[in-house]
Amino acid sequence: MTSDEILDLAKDTIFTQSNSIKGLADLLTTDFSEVVHQIYNSKGRVIITGIGKSAIIANKIVATLNSTGTPAIFMHAADAIHGDLGSILKDDVVICISKSGNTPEIKVLVPLIKNFKNTLIAITGNVDSYLGKQANYVLNSYVNKEACPNNLAPTTSTTAQLVMGDALAVSLLKMRGFSSKDFAKYHPGGALGKTLYLKVSDITINNMKPKVSPNANIKEVIVVISENRLGATAVLENDKIIGIITDGDIRRMLSTNDNFTHLTAKDIMSENPKTIANSALAVKALEVLEQNDISQVLVEDEGVYAGVVHLHDLIKEGIL
Structure with missing residues (x-):
């Protein structure tokens, strides 16, 4: 294949999937809002199951729900009928993901779940399937074709399942009033977590606090800037x-x-410099630097000079 042919195929894949995802909005029914309320009002967890590629999507949806305040666990459909059904508690809501809704594992699993009297939710591309007819609620993830040229490999269908799961997670997040502070509790590590909890004071406490008087001579100014290595x-x-x-x-x-x-110092200083509160989030310091095209910002603690935050500090912390 030529480079142009490869690019054309990639574009077709993206367009095929994006058009199918747009179509999901027209497939939504009141079942979706009922499901959101069922999960929100449940005293238990969300158990999500599937097999094959759907199991992989189920894992991702579980991760998204857990990180946004809805307790969820993954249960592989094949393992469920070999002992993992014991992980389902009486107040849990079960979501079963299957494109066809008619796989052998699903046909074995569904009656067992219904015997437990748990609410069963189907995410399926076939509402008339065995799963679709047995579920208490059905979220239609139908797509008219896979992006695969042979219309076989799960591509568009798994994307549709993932989007449906994200729609559930976002709806539940909104209902719970889940804030950025809540998000930080579940994401304390890495750059993402730091943008939500790292404060300016966490940086300034490790930095020197260079300062001079207005009457300091230039040599003194240069020495102070050089010794403190903050560029200001x-x-x-x-x-x-x-x-x-x-x-x-x-x-x-x-x-x-x-x-x-x-x-x-008074002769060469810039008056009315940009400042930020010691209690502000470090990501706000980055905003100040970017908006004003500067590399340092002075820090105040209730009107008292508290130090300097340099762009390099934020890069080191992974904020940028």
């Missing part, structure tokens, strides 16, 4: 921030003055 220093008067001097300010001063012995 605050200029304080009566313990209040009145300006900032960056290494860029020093370079500009040197390029325009052959003799700078008479200059002081």
Whole structure:
């Protein structure tokens, strides 16, 4: 295949899937809202089961629900009939995912679940299937064709199942009033977690707090900036921030003055510098830097100078 043919095939795959996903909105019925209420009001967990590629999708939906405040566990359909049915408790809601709804494992599993009297929800592309007819509620994930050229490999159908699961998770998230703070509780690790809980104070506590007086000579300013390695220093008067001097300010001063012995910090500082509260999230500091095209921002703690946050600090923490 030529490069153009490969690109054309990739585009066809994307267009085929995107068009099918758009069609899901027209397949939604009141069953969807009933399912959301069933799960929301349940005292148990959501058990999600499937086989083959549907089992993989079930795993992902479980992960999404757990991370957004809805307790869920995965149960493989094949393992269920060999002992894992014991994981289903009386208050649990069971979601069974199957494109055809007629696989042998599903036909064996469904009656067993119904014997437990648990609410059974089907995510299937065939509402007239065995699963579709036995379920208490049906979420129609029908697609008219797979993206696979042979219309065989689960591609569009599994995408549709995943989207239906995401729609459930988002609806439940909204009903629970699940906030970014709640999200942070479940995602404390990695860059994602840090954007939700890392504060400016967590950075400044490890940084030096460079400062000079307005009357400091240029040599003193250069020494302070160099020693603290933050590329800037605050200029304080009566313990209040009145300006900032960056290494860029020093370079500009040197390029325009052959003799700078008479200059002081007040002569070259930038007045009214951007500041951020020590209690603010670190990601807010990044916003300040990006919006103002600067590399450092001064930090205040209830009006008192508390240090400097440099762009490099945020990169090191994985915020950027």
